[in-house]
Amino acid sequence: MCGIIAYCGTRSAEPILLDGLKRLEYRGYDSAGLAVGEDNHMSVIRAVGKVSDLEKKRSGQSFSGRYGIAHTRWATHGRPSERNAHPQCDCRAKIGIAHNGIIENFQDLKEELVAQGHVFASETDSEVMAHLIEEYFDGDLETAVLKTVERLQGTFGLAVMHADIDRKIVMVKRGSPIIIGIGEDEYFAASDANALLPFTQKIISLNDDDNRRLHLSRHFRRTFGPGRMLG
Numbered sequence: 001m002c003g004i005i006a007y008c009g010t011r012s013a014e015p016i017l018l019d020g021l022k023r024l025e026y027r028g029y030d031s032a033g034l035a036v037g038e039d040n041h042m043s044v045i046r047a048v049g050k051v052s053d054l055e056k057k058r059s060g061q062s063f064s065g066r067y068g069i070a071h072t073r074w075a076t077h078g079r080p081s082e083r084n085a086h087p088q089c090d091c092r093a094k095i096g097i098a099h100n101g102i103i104e105n106f107q108d109l110k111e112e113l114v115a116q117g118h119v120f121a122s123e124t125d126s127e128v129m130a131h132l133i134e135e136y137f138d139g140d141l142e143t144a145v146l147k148t149v150e151r152l153q154g155t156f157g158l159a160v161m162h163a164d165i166d167r168k169i170v171m172v173k174r175g176s177p178i179i180i181g182i183g184e185d186e187y188f189a190a191s192d193a194n195a196l197l198p199f200t201q202k203i204i205s206l207n208d209d210d211n212r213r214l215h216l217s218r219h220f221r222r223t224f225g226p227g228r229m230l231g
Helices: 013-023 051-057 106-115 127-136 141-149
Strands: 003-008 031-038 041-048 067-073 095-100 156-162 168-174 179-182 187-190 203-205 211-215
Touching: 003 013, 003 095, 003 156, 003 168, 003 211, 013 031, 013 051, 013 067, 013 187, 031 051, 031 095, 031 156, 041 051, 067 095, 067 156, 067 168, 095 127, 106 127, 127 141, 127 156, 141 156, 141 168, 168 187, 187 211
Parallel strands: none
Antiparallel strands: 003 067, 003 187, 031 041, 031 067, 095 156, 156 168, 168 211, 179 187, 179 203
16 A cells, blocks of 8 residues: 655655655555655655665755655555655656556556657656656646646546645545645645644545645745646
């Protein structure tokens, strides 16, 4: 069982993401990873094994970014390996995604994207979503995500971030749980309430084909709100 945790707010995201991953360990997994955004750059660390192995790998590195996503993976498409761990990224390593579920038509989508010049780095079905979002992205992350999921067959709980969009994460689900946690000038998301309970008890569950954007502006104004229902 895979797990997702996301944070967007005024605190450093990394310790919150790591804490959330540890609270998801009971679900079982073979690898873990996180991505943190700061100053138009996305730092990604992935490791095979436990969250403790991920912590060891990032030893000596410090990420102070205030938004990010993290994931524990149980291999379905592609063996357990660092390159198959999440977050998965697009060609330019600007878009990061964490995904729970299975994309049934990933092979057709992958062949289409390769023909368009996209270069894949993993064996996963999930990576096609990062490249599709890249293909559709024209400055509006939410629209790019919505266009992407309209093409997907299968199940997904999905968290998406972009290095150039400060403190914004887009969440969408179909057949895989995603919950949103609301704090004071901060927002959380996860696949399991256990990951959020230390931080907030104000929780919203997403319905299938709902999406939410977690967005805190540079002036710390709340702009959290529902996206449109997918057709």
